[in-house]
Amino acid sequence: MKKLVAYFSASGITKSVAERLAKAADADLFEIKPAVPYSHADLDWTNKNSRSSLEMSNQNSRPEIAKQLSNMNDYDTIFIGFPIWWYVAPTIIDTFVESYDFSGKTIIPFATSGGSTMGKTVEILKALCPSANWEKGKMLNHVSDAELEKWLDSIL
DSSP states (O other), rough: EEEEEOOOOOSSSHHHHHHHHHHHHHEEEEEOOBBOOOOOOTTTTTTTTTTHHHHHTTTTTOOBBOOOOGGGOOOEEEEEEEEEETTTHHHHHHHHHHOOOOTTOOOEEEOOSSOOOTTTHHHEEEHHHTTSOOOOEEOOOOHHHHHHHHHHHHOO
């Protein structure tokens, strides 16, 4: 079973978790990078006209991804990581999920957040890609290596 950890990280927190997860799960790592990188001003959630605010207020927003993964068919299990924005996954994750055929693959979402839960995130993503086997997902804020291993043992 070949595994992949694909992640989007705006500030580096999700990246750190994704790197630890990939190591613990013996998985390859792929960063979901926007074609146009986010500036600090773009990420200002207190500004209703910031790029992230405008994207998150438009359900049809699909920010372009800089690079596609050419060998997605090689993977059976894909962990998809992201920060929680406005109680859901950033719209670039919607772009990622809609960019590949995940039929029959297992997708395990994970997220980081300053205080939010996963909420309806998995249900929303599952609707975009119903042909995959979606796992419940998990918030991985401040998780220890031992907790990470325990979680992986319970799902793999």
